[in-house]
Amino acid sequence: MDAQEDSASPSSTTSSFDDNHQTRRRICASGCDRPVNVCLCHTLPRYPLPTSTKIVILHHPHERRHKLATVPLLSKCLRNCEIVVGRKLKYGDSKLLDSLYDQACGNPNWPRWRFLYLFPGLEALPLAEIKKRKSSLDDDDMNGHVLVAFDGTWKHAKEMVLASLPFLSKFSLQVCLNFDPAVDGGTIYDSDLILRKEPFDGCMSTMEAVARSLRVLDPNGIEIESRIIDVLRAMVGFQSCFLKPTKPRMKLKKAKG
Known part of the structure; x- marks a missing residue:
């Protein structure tokens, strides 16, 4: 057998590489809008989940270009989820908030406890307190919250x-949810899900x-x-496949004077 017939030609190898590259870059337009090699359509709810709570998310413009942005997926999971792209919320951005x-x-009797914005801080009321307030009211008054979140x-x-x-x-x-500013942050989970280092x-x-x-x-x-x-x-599971293991840095000994 001729040697040229026994091996792939450079042109066929390049073509195969290009085909694989194009496949990875092709976007799944039927559901998750992610590259087909990391498609999450199988994990998404068949229909967006209905909630009595309405969610409004202020999505920083820089996050729209971030590969690990979770807000696009969240909006596909929830029916009552509105995304506002910008750096601040103001009158005219959302008919609901307006x-x-x-x-x-x-x-003066506005039920402020039903309309919430989520951000940790010493002035923030723990959501557990809202739950206590709900439990003391009639069923008709327990629903209908609006929650604003900030993504960036x-x-x-x-x-x-x-x-x-x-x-x-x-x-x-x-x-706010439970938080402790005195303790360094880990990941979004303490165990298997690793995306970004959090501040506390x-x-x-x-x-x-x-x-x-x-x-x-x-x-x-x-x-x-x-x-x-x-x-x-599932999203983080895909991402972990692309994480490169980090090697501990060698400590240099100080030269003796």
Whole structure:
């Protein structure tokens, strides 16, 4: 057999590489809008999950280009999820928030505890307190929360919250999940899910934070949280395949004088 027939030609090898590259870059347009080699359609709910809580997320423009952004997936998991792209929330960005602003102005009895924005801080009320408030009310008053979340780096998120306060403070209350600023942050999970280093213990991705909040606020919160976390786990599972193992850096001994 001729040697040329026994091996692939350079042109065929290049063609095969290009085909594989194009396959990886092809976007799944039928559901998750991710590259087909990391498609998550099989993990997404068949239909977006209904919630009594309405979610509004301020999505920083830089996050739209981030490969690990979780907000696009979250909006495919939840029916009542509105995404606002920008650096601050103001009147005119959201019809829902505009209506709350209008209703709250001049109403001393406005039920601020039902309209919340999620961000950790010493002034934030733990969501567990909201749950206690819900348990003391009639069923009709337990539903209908609005939750605002901020999606960006922690530096950006702080800036987004401060810039949005003149608008949000008129009708909503700051709340948080459990957090401890005195403890260094790990990952979005303490075990198997690794995306980004968080600044302190209790911090998490936007997708996880919304899932944990819905567990508290929504009547079907436990099931909703589980479905969202399953999608997030699958996403991080794909990402972990591309992580390169890091080698510990060698410590250099100081030269003796």
